[in-house]
Each structure stands twice: as structure tokens, then as C-alpha cells.
Amino acid sequence: MLGLRVALAVxxxxxxxxxxxLAAIGDDPLQSPQWTDIKDRYLGAAxxxxxxxxxxSGPRVAEDSMNVPVGIRITGLSEVRRVLVIADxxxxxxxxxxxxxxxxxxxxxxxxxxxxxPVRAMVQTADGVWHVGGIWIDARGGGxxxxxxxxSSANWTETLGQVQSRVWQGEAQSRVKxxxxxxxxxxxxxGIPAFYIERLSLQDxxxxxxxxxxxFEPVSENPVFSFDFTGPPPPxxxxxxxxxxxNRINAKVAQ
Amino acid sequence: xxxxLLRTLAGRVFVALMFGAALHAPxxxxxxxxxxxxxxxxxxxxxxxxxKTEDFSRSNGGNIVNTAFVVTAVGVVVIDxxxxxxxxxxxxxxxxxxxxxxxxxxxxxxxxxxxxxxxxVFADVPTAALAATIAGQRQEGTAFTDNVYRLSGDWIKxxxxxxxxxxxxxxxxxxxxxEFELIALSGHTDGDLVILDRxxxxxxxxxxxxxxxxxxxxxxxxGQWLAALxxxxxxxxxxxxxxxxxxxxxxxxxxQTRRYLRWVENTMRQAVxxxxxxxxxxxxxxxxxxxxxxxSREEFARxxxxxxxxxxxxxxxxxx
Numbered sequence: 001m002l003g004l005r006v007a008l009a010v011x012x013x014x015x016x017x018x019x020x021x022l023a024a025i026g027d028d029p030l031q032s033p034q035w036t037d038i039k040d041r042y043l044g045a046a047x048x049x050x051x052x053x054x055x056x057s058g059p060r061v062a063e064d065s066m067n068v069p070v071g072i073r074i075t076g077l078s079e080v081r082r083v084l085v086i087a088d089x090x091x092x093x094x095x096x097x098x099x100x101x102x103x104x105x106x107x108x109x110x111x112x113x114x115x116x117x118p119v120r121a122m123v124q125t126a127d128g129v130w131h132v133g134g135i136w137i138d139a140r141g142g143g144x145x146x147x148x149x150x151x152s153s154a155n156w157t158e159t160l161g162q163v164q165s166r167v168w169q170g171e172a173q174s175r176v177k178x179x180x181x182x183x184x185x186x187x188x189x190x191g192i193p194a195f196y197i198e199r200l201s202l203q204d205x206x207x208x209x210x211x212x213x214x215x216f217e218p219v220s221e222n223p224v225f226s227f228d229f230t231g232p233p234p235p236x237x238x239x240x241x242x243x244x245x246x247n248r249i250n251a252k253v254a255q
Numbered sequence: 256x257x258x259x260l261l262r263t264l265a266g267r268v269f270v271a272l273m274f275g276a277a278l279h280a281p282x283x284x285x286x287x288x289x290x291x292x293x294x295x296x297x298x299x300x301x302x303x304x305x306x307k308t309e310d311f312s313r314s315n316g317g318n319i320v321n322t323a324f325v326v327t328a329v330g331v332v333v334i335d336x337x338x339x340x341x342x343x344x345x346x347x348x349x350x351x352x353x354x355x356x357x358x359x360x361x362x363x364x365x366x367x368x369x370x371x372x373x374x375x376v377f378a379d380v381p382t383a384a385l386a387a388t389i390a391g392q393r394q395e396g397t398a399f400t401d402n403v404y405r406l407s408g409d410w411i412k413x414x415x416x417x418x419x420x421x422x423x424x425x426x427x428x429x430x431x432x433x434e435f436e437l438i439a440l441s442g443h444t445d446g447d448l449v450i451l452d453r454x455x456x457x458x459x460x461x462x463x464x465x466x467x468x469x470x471x472x473x474x475x476x477x478g479q480w481l482a483a484l485x486x487x488x489x490x491x492x493x494x495x496x497x498x499x500x501x502x503x504x505x506x507x508x509x510x511q512t513r514r515y516l517r518w519v520e521n522t523m524r525q526a527v528x529x530x531x532x533x534x535x536x537x538x539x540x541x542x543x544x545x546x547x548x549x550x551s552r553e554e555f556a557r558x559x560x561x562x563x564x565x566x567x568x569x570x571x572x573x574x575x
Contacts, residue, residue, distance in 0.1 A: 057534045061553075063473075063560035069533030108532030140405055164571035168530035175530045179571055224567070226532040239574075251574040 030118040030136050034088040042084060042094075043122065047129045053077050054123050054133030062139035066146065067110045067220045072098075072121045072133075074105035079126035083107065087218060089117035091144050091188060095218045102234065103202070103211040104173070108226035112186065112218045113139040147192055148183035148221040156183060161243075163251035167233055174233050176202070178253055179224040182243065186217040197243045202227065202253070205236030288410055290318045290342055292349045297494050297502055298455040300326045300433070302353060304337075304346065308468035308500055308549045311338070311369075316410030317403055318342065320369035321496055323459060324350055325452060328431035330359030334450060334459050336373030336382075338403060340414040343373025360430070362437075363419050364461030364498065365444045366391030367474075368399035374417035384419035385439055387446030391474070392418035423448060440487075442480025443470075443498075449487065456493030463487060466500030466508035469545070469554035470515055472561045477520050484513045515545055519558050527566045533559055 028035040029050055039048060057071040074080055083098040083105065091114050098107050105123070113119075120134030150156040165178035180197065187194030200213040211227055237254035294302035306320040317338030325332045331350055336343045350358065363371040363384040371392055374382050384392070396416025404411040425439040438449040443462045450459040462471070463483050487495075487509055495509075496502045526536045536559050545551045 057538060059534075059537055059556050059560070061556075063557040067560065067564070069537065069559070071532060071534030108534055110533065140402055163574045164568075165574050166530070166571050177530055177532065177571065178574075179568075224532070224564075226530070253574055 030088075030120075030134055032088045032118045034093075035118075038086060038088055038093065042086065043130050046124075048122070048132055049129065051077070051123075051131035051133060054121050054131050056119060056121050056133050056135045058119060058135055058137050060138065062113050062137050065113050065139045066149070068113050068119075068137060068139065069108070069110050070119055071108045072106065074121070074123055074131075077105070077123065077125055077131060080105040080123055081126055082124040084122040084124075085111075085120070086122065087111070087113060087117045087119050090114050090218055092186060092217045094216050095119075096216060097214040099212045101209055101211050102229070104228040104230060106226075106228045108224075110220040110224060112144045112220060113137060114144040115139055144186045144188050144218060147189040148185055150181075150183050150221060151185075151192065156181075161247055161249045163239055163249065163253065165239070165251070165253040167254050169232055172230065174229045174231065175226055176229070176233050176237065176253055177224065177226045178239055179222060180239075180241075180249060181222050184217065184219055184221045184223060188217075195243065195245060197223065197241060197249070200225075200239060200241035200249065202234075203238050203240050204234040208234075210234050210237065288316065288341060290316060290345050290410075292318075292342075292345050294324070294349050294353055297496070298452075298457050301452065301455055301457050302326075302350075303496055303502060304349070305501065306369075306499065310550060310553065311403055311406035313406075313408045313410075315407070316341070317369055317372075317407045319499065321498060321500075321502075322346060322370075322373075323496055324358075325433055325455075325457075326354045326356060327359075327433045330357045330430075332430055332433070332435070333358055333361040333377070335364055335370040335461075336361055336377060338369040338372050338407070339411045340373065340375055341410055341412070343376035346373065347376060361419075362423065362448060362450060363388055363392070364448045364450070364459065365446055366395065367444065367462065367471075368396075368403050368416075370461070370498070371419070372396075372400060372403065372411075372414050372416060374419065375415050378417065381421050382417070382419040383421040383423045385446035385448050386422050387441070388444070388448065389419050389422060389446075391444060391446065392416060427453075438486070438490075440479075440483040442476055442478075442483040443472075444474040445476075447483060451490060451492060456491075458487070458490060458492035458495045460487060460495055460497050460508075462498035464495065464497040464508050464512050465515075466497040466503060466511060467548055468499040469548050469551040470512055471554055472519070472558045475558075475561065477516060477562070480516060481513060484509050484516075511548075515548070515551075518542065518545060519555065519562070522555075523559070523563055523566045527563070527570045530570075533563050536563060 053076045055073045062068040085095040086093050116138040118134050123131040159181040162181040168175040185192050185195040196217050197215050202210045233254045238252045241249035292304050303323045306318045311317050323334040361377045361382040366388045428435045434453040436451040440447045497508050
């Protein structure tokens with residue numbers, strides 16, 4: 001009898017506390033314990049909705065925690081202003097911030113994951129509303145606290161900031177894929193300070209920006225990005241950027 | 256106040272119980288950690304332990320690999336020592352049920368964890384592998400063990416990587432009434448040892464050949480692997496033991512491995528030429544021929560992680 005009473009009391013308490021715990025996770029489809037904190041920190045009081053029009057793709061399990069491929073496609077949303085990519089459970093949560101401007105709101109890149117985590121794209125449209133999409137990627141870990149691979153070779157400074165690229169011209173759309181030689185050190189590997197590209201933009205011959213990208217430590221070493229445009233890429237397109245040590249990046253990526 | 260505190264505590268306990276239950280439910284009691292190894296005789300003096308065509312898990316404990324042993328007149332030659340200390344201990348007991356003869360030598364076909372993490376149980380006999388295999392065991396053994404522990408849990412307890420202590424020289428090695436031809440190849444890893452027992456016609460192909468289990472590529476060099484398969488095709492044998500999957504008596508396992516690898520390679524070549532990015536390649540369909548092979552979707556995704564960058568690099572050009 002006493003046992004039953006305790007069980008009932010526990011059950012009642014569970015309803016209260018359990019209900020509270022669920023409310024803390026909110027309506028997050030990924031049920032992340034960090035979601036409300038992340039929402040408060042990055043989106044503040046602005047309206048935020050989970051939106052199937054924001055599609056994040058990637059592996060179910062990260063085979064290589066240092067290079068986890070992620071794709072973002074936003075379709076059916078007009079006037080995309082900002083795309084924040086975050087990984088809730090990474091030691092450094094913010095991965096990048098993308099403003100498509102004249103480019104399509106699609107982005108492909110690779111990132112480091114320290115452990116299994118939601119990877120989300122939080123997309124702000126011109127009306128101020130945030131549209132959130134994401135997936136859960138499992139990882140065995142160590143992606144952020146391991147030294148970059150290039151550090152083990154003596155000549156990485158010689159190739160620092162080198163750009164490789166190619167343009168693919170489709171019927172309605174074009175793609176610019178580019179890679180930049182950079183260690184993208186997170187600062188979490190012992191004795192190696194944070195050293196990463198922090199700003200990239202694609203500019204045409206007249207200096208008009210066609211997209212901007214703020215990148216952070218979790219972006220993979222020697223990062224590769226794919227950007228898509230309606231029609232051909234703007235003529236004379238250059239990649240312009242800098243890292244957090246003031247090294248400049250500048251390369252013409254389309255004629 | 257106190258009631259509220261109690262409620263909170265009760266709630267916490269409940270949550271702890273819930274999560275605790277979820278975490279502990281699949282964990283097996285120590286006494287049930289039995290790989291149930293049943294040696295299967297495939298030729299005179301020759302037994303194989305056929306693993307499941309699965310990935311490492313907490314239910315299979317890493318028994319996903321084929322190991323083998325040959326009982327010669329002077330003692331037992333073991334080919335691959337399995338994924339853990341526990342596996343190798345149980346393997347030795349299984350061998351002892353077949354023959355009173357001592358184990359006299361262990362070969363590792365390559366450096367992947369499921370093929371050599373049992374080595375520590377054979378500290379009393381020579382363990383041998385190709386030089387490239389020993390280098391890989393030394394370099395990656397600890398990371399492999401950590402990862403296998405993460406995937407398979409308690410089964411792996413007490414497992415320490417023990418790299419092979421003798422370097423295999425390719426050529427013929429006669430052990431009493433058995434004449435072994437040791438063939439040094441590469442492609443699945445930098446060192447893939449193939450062993451042909453000329454006395455019985457059994458070919459131990461290691462992981463150069465997978466059968467009805469999708470090939471894995473974390474250390475693969477595709478061109479070398481395909482060339483190694485051509486070498487294997489030129490060998491006459493009665494029975495082939497692939498590294499994973501059922502033994503066969505004809506070329507079907509080589510053929511399946513070759514077709515799968517060529518598909519992976521062609522798919523990646525075409526994708527980089529189209530300009531696909533990695534996340535897009537993950538979404539490509541696996542054709543029906545391979546979709547029915549266990550783990551083909553998972554292994555294809557892993558192969559994208561292992562290999563895509565290599566193919567992609569060649570499609571981009573330096574810009575100033």
C-alpha cells in the first residue's frame with residue numbers, strides 16, 4: 001500500500017517534472033537538450049519556426065569527424081537574408097553564417113564534429129522570421145580537438161590561402177566549387193592556437209558582393225564550398241577573404 | 256517548498272531511471288558474452304569461423320569477420336585473430352576442442368581491427384604479417400581499439416592492440432605436411448596478405464574479397480585493389496575464404512567484389528565531373544545489383560568519406 005502511494009507520488013511528480021523537461025526541449029524535432037539555449041542565444045525573441053523548406057543533408061553517421069559533409073537547400077522561401085549553421089553539441093557551436101545575396105540559397109561544405117549532434121540551418125527571411133531545419137549526425141568524436149592534418153607536413157605555410165576552383169555551367173543553373181588551403185585550427189588541440197578563415201565573399205569585377213560567408217573554427221581544414229547561381233556565374237567573379245591572423249585570400253574563380 | 260523539492264527530486268530520479276534504462280537495456284550480462292564460435296571444416300585439416308555479415312555492434316561483439324586455422328602435423332596455423340581478446344580466447348578454446356596440437360603461428364592478413372585485435376592472446380607464439388600491416392597495426396592499433404570498444408562495448412574489455420612481431424616475406428613456407436604460398440598484395444590496405452595452402456587448395460583471400468557483404472574502404476587504393484583481384488583470379492584454388500561472407504568454390508566472390516568496387520569508383524568519378532558535393536553523393540541511389548548486398552548503403556556512404564576528396568581534387572584548378 002505504501003509502495004503504491006510512493007509509486008503514485010512519483011508518477012504525479014513525473015508528470016510535473018517530465019512535462020517541464022519536455023517544455024524545455026520545446027517543439028524541437030531533434031529533441032536536443034541545448035535547443036532552448038541556442039534559440040535564446042542566436043535568435044533571441046524573434047519568431048522561429050521549424051520549417052521543412054530548410055533542408056539539411058549529410059551522413060547519418062560521420063565516418064570522418066574532421067570532414068563531415070553537409071548540404072543546405074532552401075526552397076520556396078523568398079528573401080533569404082542570413083543562414084546560420086550551428087551544431088548544438090559541438091564545443092564551438094557556430095559553424096558559419098551565409099548570406100546568399102545574388103547566389104541561390106544553397107550551400108555545400110564540410111565540417112568538424114566533436115560528437116553526435118544536431119546540425120541545423122537557421123534561416124532568417126526579410127520579415128525577420130527564422131526558419132529552422134536540421135538533421136542529427138552521429139559521430140565517434142574528436143573532430144574538433146585533433147590537430148589539423150596539414151600541421152604534420154613542413155610546408156603548409158607555402159600553400160596557405162591557395163585557391164582551387166571550377167565552374168560547372170548547367171542549363172538553368174551554374175555551380176562554383178572552390179577549395180582553400182588553410183589549417184582551420186580550432187584552438188582546442190593542445191598548444192595550437194585558433195587559426196581559421198573568418199570571412200569569404202564572392203565579388204564580381206565591379207566589386208559587387210554576390211555572397212558573403214563568415215566561417216568559424218568547426219569548418220573543415222582546407223575547406224571546400226559549393227555555391228550555386230541562377231544562370232551563369234557573374235563575370236569576373238573573385239573569391240576575397242581573410243583569416244583571423246590577417247592573411248588575405250584573393251583569387252579569380254570565374255572569367 | 257519541501258513538497259516542491261521532493262517533486263523535483265522524484266522527477267530527477269524518474270528521468271534518471273528512464274535514461275538509465277534506455278542506456279543499460281541492450282547491455283548484456285558478462286556471462287552471456289559468448290561468441291558461440293563453431294569451427295566449420297572446409298577441407299582436410301582446415302576450419303573456418305564464419306562471422307556475421309554485419310558491422311560492429313553491441314550484440315555481435317565484433318564477430319563480423321572470418322578467421323581460420325589449419326591443423327598441420329606439427330601444430331596449428333591461425334589466420335587472423337579476430338576483433339578482441341575475448342574472441343581470441345574463445346577461438347583458442349574452439350581450436351582445442353578440435354585438436355590437442357598447440358598453436359604454432361598466427362598470420363594477420365592485414366591491419367584492420369577485426370583481423371588482429373586478438374593477437375594479445377597469442378603472445379606465446381610467433382605472430383606474423385606483412386611489413387606494411389605491422390606499420391599500420393602500430394600506428395592505428397590504439398585508435399582502432401577505442402573505436403571498436405565504442406561500437407561493441409563490453410565484448411572488447413581488456414583488449415590491447417598487439418602488432419605482429421614477425422615480418423612475413425612473400426614466398427613458400429612449408430609447415431610439416433602443409434605448403435603455404437604467402438602472396439603480398441595491396442589495395443584493401445597497404446599490406447594485404449593472401450595465403451594459398453597448396454596442400455589443400457584453400458585460398459585465404461583476406462579482405463581483398465568480400466562476399467555478400469559490402470566491401471569496406473577506409474584504407475583502400477582502388478587501382479591496386481582491382482589489380483589484386485586480377486592476380487587472385489589467376490590463381491587456381493578449390494575453396495576461397497573471403498575476409499567477410501561465405502566461402503566459395505568459384506570466382507563469384509571476386510567477381511562481386513570487383514563489380515562493386517568498379518561501381519563505387521565510377522559513381523565517384525561521374526559525381527566529381529558533374530560537380531556534385533559530398534552530401535549530394537550520399538543521396539545517390541544504390542543500384543539493385545548492390546542494394547541487396549548487406550551494408551551496401553552504409554559502406555557506400557563511408558566510401559564517400561574515404562575516397563571522394565581524392566577524386567574531387569583532380570577536378571579543381573589553381574586560381575590566382
